[in-house]
Amino acid sequence: SYVLTQPPSVSVAPGKTARITCGGNNIGSKSVHWYQQKPGQAPVLVVYYDNDRPSGIPERFSGSNSGHTATLTISRVEAGDEADYYCQVWDSSSDHYVFGTGTKVTVL
């Protein structure tokens, strides 16, 4: 089965840039979606199809995807960005959605 690997945690100072990676075999050939989940809340879609943002999501959130790594970048990090972040793909070989292992972003 297809596996997506994320770093367990990322720490970043306010105003700096956070980069969250999502590793998968040839993930660059797939479309990646990213979610933000705050404690006790449902996930929120923040980036879809590698680098598109749903309405209402700040431009500070952007994505990229190439080779074996997809990346979610959060620019000018704010305290409110502290949350768990998950990547997701559709794996056509297994007809399964797959979520990454999740990354906890801590704002210092």
Next chain:
Amino acid sequence: EVQLVESGGGLVQPGGSLRLSCAASGFTFSTYNMNWVRQAPGKGLEWVSYLSTSSSTIYYADSVKGRFTISRDNAKNSLYLQMNSLRAEDTAVYYCARVQRGYTYGGFDYWGQGTPVTVSS
């Protein structure tokens, strides 16, 4: 306003059954593909099942295949998950989630608040 409201969760003994419901409002439910996603306590997200608009395409995670059944009633704007032969490892918060319009396997743009399921004796 788009709303997804899950119900039907609770405490059930191992081997038991439970039926979850997800009531949709604020959009044309029949035109959206839907999913169930779960999250065990303190763990990450796990996709459970996918159902297309007309129920013609259904997929399950390997961990629930043969035990869970996804279905929908477009006339009632509702999504369901019948869970049989429940195990302790099925303990989780279960979310229903909508696939973005126009994408067969797009991201999940709206989620419910989740309903907790606990499998324990």
